[in-house]
Amino acid sequence: MKTPHLDRMKHARETLRTQEISDFLDWLGEQGIVLSRPHEHGDSCYDTTDEDREYPTCGLEQEQLLFYHHETKEKLLARYAGVDLAGCEEERVALLEEMRKRHRQRRKEREVVYGLTRPWDRRL
Numbered sequence: 001m002k003t004p005h006l007d008r009m010k011h012a013r014e015t016l017r018t019q020e021i022s023d024f025l026d027w028l029g030e031q032g033i034v035l036s037r038p039h040e041h042g043d044s045c046y047d048t049t050d051e052d053r054e055y056p057t058c059g060l061e062q063e064q065l066l067f068y069h070h071e072t073k074e075k076l077l078a079r080y081a082g083v084d085l086a087g088c089e090e091e092r093v094a095l096l097e098e099m100r101k102r103h104r105q106r107r108k109e110r111e112v113v114y115g116l117t118r119p120w121d122r123r124l
């Protein structure tokens, strides 16, 4: 089974040292240091009648106020490494399903060969 997303994650761990970066981010957190970003005016900062966007109504001066960066460490690192977390999760689920299927198949084969059936396996 091909797992391009999980392969990408493994590659990123090895080449971009994402585990070390993760440890560093944890250490920053322990020091009480958080990631923040300056406010940037967006669509919601302007009145709809202000077509030239001259007067922001948010009351904030651009780049003067810092805002806590809410992205989780996992998502931030995934974005940095170009890893698709949803894709990784889909592949994990598919791998697990394949393992279950193989396990069921092996159990069936064993039952045929040895005539093994446990009471809880009998579905009559």
Ligand SMILES: [Zn+2]
Binding pocket: 039, 040, 041, 042, 045, 056, 058, 059, 060
């Ligand atoms: Zn603004």
